[in-house]
Amino acid sequence: MADTIKLALDDVFELAKTALTGQGFSEEQASAIARTISRAERDGCESHGLFRVPFYVKATKHPATNATARPVLSELATSVVRVDAGCGFCPLALETGLPVLADKARSNGIAALAINNAYNIAALWPEVEALAEQGLVSLAFTAANAFVAPAGGIKPIYGTNPMAFGWPRSGKPPMVFDQASSASARGEIQLHLRDGKPLPEGWAIDADGNPTTDPEAALAGAQLTYGGYKGAAIALMVELLAGALIGDLFSYQSSERDSVKSGAPFGGEFIIAINPETCASAGSSEGRVNTNPLAHAEELFGAVLSQDGTRLPGERRIKARERTAVDGITIPASLHQQITEFAG
Amino acid sequence: MADTIKLALDDVFELAKTALTGQGFSEEQASAIARTISRAERDGCESHGLFRVPFYVKATKHPATNATARPVLSELATSVVRVDAGCGFCPLALETGLPVLADKARSNGIAALAINNAYNIAALWPEVEALAEQGLVSLAFTAANAFVAPAGGIKPIYGTNPMAFGWPRSGKPPMVFDQASSASARGEIQLHLRDGKPLPEGWAIDADGNPTTDPEAALAGAQLTYGGYKGAAIALMVELLAGALIGDLFSYQSSERDSVKSGAPFGGEFIIAINPETCASAGSSEGRVNTNPLAHAEELFGAVLSQDGTRLPGERRIKARERTAVDGITIPASLHQQITEFAG
Known part of the structure; x- marks a missing residue:
């Protein structure tokens, strides 16, 4: 058997979706997840691509997980909308909430979306990119989960706690970043483990x-924040915004909840969307801008x-x-086999 | 003459205010600035305390500066308010806009304040702390100004671009951070220069x-971001939020505008306020939170x-x-003399 398998980009969606529906995910949940996974493979983000399918499946081992959940949307205030993911997965909750968030941001200038009770296994850039594609x-x-030590401490308490930002560009893909407040993403350490490679210095302590x-040793110890205490302040802010602010779990509470050791983070996501047409309309009275x-x-x-x-x-x-549109993608044959077996 | 002067905290406000009104600042502008300076001295932030008085005075050398400007408030959208500082100083614009921002955040769940055409010489923590004291x-x-090199580059283009965050606490001072996206604040380098001390490694390039x-050499070269490219992404985000988003200047444009080399950053400030009572009201349906x-x-x-x-x-x-409430503060005698002379 070859070590790797080449796939056309168009095949990624079906492969992921069929694997998930084969494991009891609803058509809607599986499709939303497969769209997110396809976007990651398209953009060369291997650690959030098909590599994640087994993580989604593993999350269903928790007795509270609902792989057929239908997200429920409610309006909390004029400019705040909430989606209860119902112990399902974040991608479908996002597809439910983002259009309402975008409408509110366009009407009111700024708006927020709180997602509760969701497994957050994906990256954040797809949602900020989607909003930026609509001009927001x-x-x-x-x-x-509790992966990262606080500044000065040695025991993991924060998650890798990403913050993403999206800015629209005319006639070009949006300018987007999505960065963990840890020195590296958890998935990057998992890939180093899989590939038998040592980590760069400064990523972790034992x-x-x-x-x-x-x-x-890093996975058993604690990851470190980027930029020392400043990255740790960002990590703390993310805990507060995606946790306490919206009535959802902190990273260490997600870890405590994970009785089946699925490793799947569970809790909230908080998104702020802003309409630049509103905000820039006044501008500088000096005419320099x-x-x-x-x-x-x-x-x-x-x-x-x-x-x-x-x-x-x-x-x-x-x-x-640009590259994957032409060349497709390559994944380890062992991963391809595992995913194919999920489909049954 | 002694090298230093001791002052009671109560004297800081009057000292700063009298110096500024002596230099042509209106009562309102001078009072708002003096309140900000007093808070900085109270909290041991020397680089934003009386040390800053000469920077405010120097900013008036620019022909467009209006030290008697009355900020003008306008509503840009249901959840966005704007204050045109009129080429005056940020503290009075903040005192004008923050109450409206707080009202909108309470009513709508989230709101934003855009301040335009302001000299931003102060720290950001006083405004997020003030909002947190109101439960937001x-x-x-x-x-x-253009002080900081982009990731991979060597020429200054970004400002030190702080991001501040405030979280309310019951019966305690709020949890607040205010951190430059550069490895250090500009003021810290200025203090090292004044005191003849070398900088820590990693702060700057020549x-x-x-x-x-x-x-x-650092002041003539470029400061570096904290955490490498991740801090640079934060710096870029701050440029976009406080600049393009609200129709105001980028850091390098503020530098270009500074024809009199006052060194005073001029442009916008962007503040988002969120009502935690709104957002947490739904919470986790699992009852774990x-x-x-x-x-x-x-x-x-x-x-x-x-x-x-x-x-x-x-x-x-x-x-x-706690310390300054009892002991007061100490400033260099030369600074005290300079400020006293401003009062005339």
Whole structure:
């Protein structure tokens, strides 16, 4: 058997969806998840692509998990909408909530979406990118499981706690970043473990609090935040926004809840969407500013890119998108076999 | 003459205000600035205390500066309010806009305040702390002047671009952080220069792009972001939120505008305020969560502080507050003399 399998991008969706429906996921839940996985493979984000299918399946081992849940939308205030994912998975909750969030942001200038009771196994950039494709600026936050030590401490308490940001661009893919407040994503350490590679310095400490480059010791110890105490402040903010603010779990509570050791983070996601047409309409009275916010942003992007060695966040994803459209993707044969077996 | 002067905290406000009115600031502008400066001295933030008075005065050298400006408030959308600072200073614009922002956040769940055409010489934590004292969660962003190199580049383009976050606590001062997306605040480098101390590694590069610990070379070169490309992504986001989104200047445009080399950043500030009572009202349907968001947050704070060596962001400020209430503050005699001379 070959070590790897090549797939056309169009085949990723069906492969993921069939695997999930074969494991008891509803058509709607499986389709939403498969769309997210396809986007990740399209953009070269291997750690959020088909690699994640077994994580979704494993999450169903928890007795509370509902792989056929129908998300329920409710309005909490003029500018806040909430989706109860019903112990299902985040992608379908997002597909339910994002259109309402976008409408509210367009009407009111700014709005928020709180997603509760969801397994958050995916990256955050797809949702901020989707909002940016509709002309909206957005920020997204979600907690995870207890993986990351607080500044000065050695025991994991925070999740990898990503914050994502999306900015629309005319005639181009949006400018998007999605960065863990840890020095690395959890999935990156899992990939290093799988591939038998040592970790870069500064990513993790072992269970005794000593720096380590061994992926296994890192997974048993604690990840570190990026930028020391400043990254830790971001991690804390994400816990508060995606947890206490919206009445949902902190990362360490998600870990405590995970009685079946599925490793799937469970809890909330918080998204803020802003309408740049509203906000820029007044502008500077000095007349020094381009009051078209998107055109103005391009001036900044141009200034950044005029320096050698720079690039905008997300550029690698957009380049991967061009490549995978032509070449398709490659996954380990063992993963392909596992996913195929899920389909039954 | 002694090298330093001791002042009671109560004297800071009058000293700052009299200096500013002596230099042509209106009673309202001077009072708002003096309140901000007093809060900084109270909290041990020397670099935003009386040290800043000469920066405010210097900003009036620009022909467009209006030290007697009356901020003008307007509603841009249901959940967005804007204050045109009229080429005056940010503290009075904030005092004008924050009450309306707070009302909108309480009514609509989330709201935003855009401040335009303001000199932003102060820190951001006073505004997020003020919102938190009213029970609101908030985020604040402002750009500066071109001080910081983009990831991979060597020429300054971003400001030090702080992001601040405030979280209310029952019966305690709010949990607040206010952190530059650069490795250090600009003011910290200025203090190192004044005191003849070398900089820590990783703060800056010289004009040729080489790492430097010399404050003067750093001020002539470029500051670095914290956490490498991740801090740079935050810096870029701050430019977009406090600049293009609200129709105001980027950091490099503020530098270009500064024809008199006053060094005072000019442009926008963007603040988001959120009502936790709205957002947490639905909560987790699993009943695993304390649906009182502030009480829930205390569980997280307790878990963080249960580890040796940890502290919450802003703790140093709160401790300084207890100390300065009793001991007052100490400033260099030369600074005291300069400020006294401003009063005329």
